[in-house]
Amino acid sequence: MKIKVNVKHMGKRKNSIEEKTCEIAGRPGTVRELVLAVVDSQVEEYNQRLEASQKIPEILSCLTKEEIEDKAQGGKVGFGQNYGEKKADRHKARDNAIQCFEDGIYRIFMDGKPLENLEDAVDITEENLFTFVRLTMLAGRMW
Numbered sequence: 001m002k003i004k005v006n007v008k009h010m011g012k013r014k015n016s017i018e019e020k021t022c023e024i025a026g027r028p029g030t031v032r033e034l035v036l037a038v039v040d041s042q043v044e045e046y047n048q049r050l051e052a053s054q055k056i057p058e059i060l061s062c063l064t065k066e067e068i069e070d071k072a073q074g075g076k077v078g079f080g081q082n083y084g085e086k087k088a089d090r091h092k093a094r095d096n097a098i099q100c101f102e103d104g105i106y107r108i109f110m111d112g113k114p115l116e117n118l119e120d121a122v123d124i125t126e127e128n129l130f131t132f133v134r135l136t137m138l139a140g141r142m143w
Contacts, residue, residue: 001027003124005038006131019129031108032098032118038132039097043088050087106134 007020024037063071063079071077100106101118108115109131110122 001025001124002126003038004126004129006129028124029121030118031101031115031120031122034108034115034122034124034130035097035101035118036094039093040090043090043093047087050085104135106132108132 002021002023005020005022006017008017022038022041024034024041026033026037028034028037063077068077098118101108110124110128112129112131115122
């Protein structure tokens with residue numbers, strides 16, 4: 001099944017949020033199943049990118065001035081290479097995603113409405129638009 005997900009691109013000056021299609025297995029019936037399906041999909045995509053980058057050696061990499069400026073606004077200028085050789089562990093990623101949802105590290109919105117509990121039933125179609133929002137904890141003191 002294909003679902004639509006809003007993705008924020010760091011450092012983009014114009015459209016910083018774009019809609020992306022994510023291929024997941026099956027049709028999730030609960031929020032927990034949705035989270036696990038998305039994690040499985042993203043782990044598989046990451047591992048495939050890692051394998052592809054290891055097979056094809058990069059001869060020459062360079063960045064244009066615009067790419068450098070965009071990446072600088074995002075906080076990191078790099079070539080997008082993964083220099084590690086460690087694949088993502090699907091089971092650890094699944095456990096982490098569930099724990100982070102329960103701890104309020106991120107929120108999920110389906111068509112603008114929040115999904116609150118992991119056991120809530122959801123009726124997902126390919127027309128639904130999902131937004132995953134990672135929340136940032138602010139540190140500081142109040143005097």
